[in-house]
Amino acid sequence: MKLYDYAKAPNPRRARMVFAEKRVDVERIEIDLGAKAQFEDAFRSINPRCTVPALELDDGTLLTENSSIVRFMEETYPEPPLLGRTPLEKALVAEWTTRVEWEGLMGVAEALRNTSRFFKDAAITGTQPYPQLPELAERGRHRAEAFFAVLDARLADSAYLAGGQFSAADIVGFVFIDFSAWIKLRPNSDLVHLAAWYDAIAARPSASA
Numbered sequence: 001m002k003l004y005d006y007a008k009a010p011n012p013r014r015a016r017m018v019f020a021e022k023r024v025d026v027e028r029i030e031i032d033l034g035a036k037a038q039f040e041d042a043f044r045s046i047n048p049r050c051t052v053p054a055l056e057l058d059d060g061t062l063l064t065e066n067s068s069i070v071r072f073m074e075e076t077y078p079e080p081p082l083l084g085r086t087p088l089e090k091a092l093v094a095e096w097t098t099r100v101e102w103e104g105l106m107g108v109a110e111a112l113r114n115t116s117r118f119f120k121d122a123a124i125t126g127t128q129p130y131p132q133l134p135e136l137a138e139r140g141r142h143r144a145e146a147f148f149a150v151l152d153a154r155l156a157d158s159a160y161l162a163g164g165q166f167s168a169a170d171i172v173g174f175v176f177i178d179f180s181a182w183i184k185l186r187p188n189s190d191l192v193h194l195a196a197w198y199d200a201i202a203a204r205p206s207a208s209a
Contacts, residue, residue: 001026004047004054006033010105010179013209014066015053017171020206022077039127050127067097070168082168092162096154096169100161104147104176110140111183144180148187148194155193166204174201
């Protein structure tokens, strides 16, 4: 397998953390998004979406979404489980992964991509040009900030986002918190449950993947 990666970006980090939790080594190929290498012919011929992460399997199949990458890894390397064991655990992992993506990560992405000069005419990931909309940036920042409190409330009643066990939902939640720093946004100090959970995830070896 080959993982097309970019060390500084949040989405590839999610994939790296999955590999680290599964204790599976993978060949990593760095695609320099800072130099816009994802749009060069060499990578475009591999992944026409021009996005990372992208996992190339041994048979040539390419997976270009974190959801498909973690699903493949879970089915191929079931231990330790990251998508739950029971029907309820699996449902909660799916629910909280989706909520973090849409209520958290999307908010940060909207704020960042609609303000940074680097993303001029690239407000949405991919090959099509989209202009920046300042109104979306303000809304995105508010969405991300509000979601901190949602996570804190959830973690007041649960050790991890999907219940009593660490899961892929915690990976995306952890990446969301760190990604928020890109727009100079951090959880308030009174969100003690979120802070304790974050420190626990940060102590895992996969956090440095």
